Amino acid sequence: MWSSGEAGVKLANSILQIGCGAFGPAHLAAWRALGVADRLVVADPNPATASTVHAICPQARVVADWRTALAAADLVDILTPSDTHHAIAKAALAAGKDLFIEKPVTVTVDEAAELERLAVSTRRIVQCGLYFRFHPKAQGLQAMIAAGAFGRLRFLSGRFLGLKRARGDSGALHNDAVHFIDLLTWLAGEPPRTVYAVARDHFGRGMDDLAVLQLVYPSGAAALIETGYIQPGRWPDAVTPGAVTSKEIAVTGEAAVAEIDFAAERAAVQRGAHRPVDGIWRPDYGALEDPGWPAADPVAVVTAELAHFLDCARTRRAPPAGLRDCAVVPAAVIEAAITSARDNRVVEINYPE
Secondary structure, three states, X not given: OXXXXXXXXXXXXXXXXXXXXXXXXXHHHHHHHOOOHHHEEXXXXXXXXXXXXXXXXXXXXXXXXXXXXXXXXXXXXXXXXXXXXXXXXXXXXXXXXXXEEEOOOOOOHHHHHHHHHHHHHHOOOEEEEXXXXXXXXXXXXXXXXXXXXXXXXXXXXXXXXXXXXXOOOOOHHHHHHHHHHHHHHHHHOOOOOEEXXXXXXXXXXXXXXXXXXXEEOOOOXXXXXXXXXXXXXXXXXXXXXOOEEEXXXXXXXXXEEEEEEOOOOEEEEEEEEEEEEOOEEEEEEOOOEOOOOOOOOHHHHHHHHHHHHHHHHHHOOOOOOOHHHHHHHHHHHHHHHXXXXXXXXXXXXXXXO
16 A cells, blocks of 8 residues: 555655546545545635535645645645646646646647656646546456457457537547547557547537547558447446446457456456468457456446555656647647547558657
């Protein structure tokens, strides 16, 4: 268990959570589970925040303006609307704070690259809140792929969609597609080279409410991601009350295929391949296997994320879910996807140095 007395860096005087919106309670419950709620300060201008915070973390202190609590904080957890992340993160890094930033880390790739440079120059730990990297089912699948059980990957797909509210600060690309852009790229082990996208703004908000992306990776693997607020989902959403969503991925390799339904907490693996028989390529796959990967609710996953962040802050070890892979790469993919949808063409993705 992390504590202020452990070697590496002086911690524990204060953890500052900035923002307590829809996902804020999950972070509060995670801080409580980690045994550090008595060190927590929550900053949010909404007067109703205090009752929410104190119902979960009675010992926590609540302030309206994060600026009043920044100097005393050792660690900062940013959960504000996405278009505010860049300015808040810059201020926190300039003040010498380690950061956990919920997705999307920034709205633009230039903002992400600037934060990456600032984190390097200030020698701060920054972890990004790409939730599914810490889901035990995704971790089990990634371990199988890394161990070679799938052989060369051929196709990956993800569906993150459903009839739910459209957020006011970002569209489906930034809010939902970013999850599976990161997850599929993590599973593929390389950032995509090109994207072709279709995006629509049926609500007239100036933000997409439907987006479909085709990605191609340098290895030749292809991926398809569907996201939006207008397609029917299959399961009650664990985060957004009243929403019905689908959150599922599939991966096909030379030697196996796998499916994960995160909303239903189901996973299956089939080993095998198509083989030529009498001149026809026929499927030759074994029975469906339950890989035994554990289930996890949102609080359990966020607790795992924040536990990892605390450990990285203590040991000064760079988190794998850092700014390059989880901020710069997804932002570059999304910007290229926006260009592709606007121009109706395949776009090569440029990643800043």
